[in-house]
Amino acid sequence: MSLRAVIDSVEGREKRLTVFDPPNDDAVAELREYFDSQAVRIREGTTDSGLSGYVVLSDERDDEVLAAVDLRHLDGDIAVGPGEQSALAPILEHLDGTTFTSYDISRMMAATREMEDRAWRAGTGELHAGFQRVDAIRAQKGVYEDLATKDIDVHTYCAPSDDVPAIEDVSVHQEDTAEIRRSWFVAFDGGGDPADACLLLAEERGDPEDRRFYGFWTYDPDTVSTVVDHLHETYAVPA
Numbered sequence: 001m002s003l004r005a006v007i008d009s010v011e012g013r014e015k016r017l018t019v020f021d022p023p024n025d026d027a028v029a030e031l032r033e034y035f036d037s038q039a040v041r042i043r044e045g046t047t048d049s050g051l052s053g054y055v056v057l058s059d060e061r062d063d064e065v066l067a068a069v070d071l072r073h074l075d076g077d078i079a080v081g082p083g084e085q086s087a088l089a090p091i092l093e094h095l096d097g098t099t100f101t102s103y104d105i106s107r108m109m110a111a112t113r114e115m116e117d118r119a120w121r122a123g124t125g126e127l128h129a130g131f132q133r134v135d136a137i138r139a140q141k142g143v144y145e146d147l148a149t150k151d152i153d154v155h156t157y158c159a160p161s162d163d164v165p166a167i168e169d170v171s172v173h174q175e176d177t178a179e180i181r182r183s184w185f186v187a188f189d190g191g192g193d194p195a196d197a198c199l200l201l202a203e204e205r206g207d208p209e210d211r212r213f214y215g216f217w218t219y220d221p222d223t224v225s226t227v228v229d230h231l232h233e234t235y236a237v238p239a
Helices: 003-011 027-034 089-095 105-122 134-139 141-148 178-182 221-234
Strands: 015-020 040-045 054-059 065-070 099-103 124-130 151-158 170-174 183-188 198-205 212-218
Touching: 003 183, 003 198, 003 212, 003 221, 015 027, 027 040, 054 089, 065 089, 099 105, 105 124, 105 141, 105 183, 105 198, 105 212, 124 221, 134 141, 134 151, 141 151, 141 170, 178 183, 183 221, 198 221
Parallel strands: 015 040, 124 151, 151 170
Antiparallel strands: 015 054, 054 065, 099 212, 124 183, 183 198, 198 212
16 A cells, blocks of 8 residues: 555545534634644534534544534633643544645644654654655754664655765665655554554645645554555565
């Protein structure tokens, strides 16, 4: 399964967020802004229960209700600061694997750091990172040298170049394939603990000057394993 095929398979798992009788005029607009970068379909609905201000997350494929939240607990602001528990936590728990529609470089870097930090804390296992371009590997050389000081087998990928840096204890794979040129990914196998497995996978689409990415992140060990196995088999990465 190619990296594009993995993205396409996850793309079909879109969720629907229905706001029933929103408590104020701004609630739906705030939710649209909050979930703007994710492939979550938001719509308004009404009920005959007399209750208002509820948001319900459902699966688009079979209408299964996944979670519900009383918006009146949001106190007019769905954004939270660092370390605070979002009132939308029951919703967010079910968005693992949801695609994002348009991430720029800064958002991609933030998501990448989350995956790298997870590997660092585990301290063992395999980490695979696709950088597309050699200059991106060069810019992150120190980060990956630090990761390699742990008991982590680190593999990086980029398009071929005459100027690929040597990174101590890190395998640099130069691959002349379309998916390596277009894909930004970080896959950590969990180091023997499926609960620590994680994956960020995105494809660059649109105007090359804009550098916008479409893809997903997930903590599902089966999806992570699919990508890691693909990299081993396609690019002859030693097991």
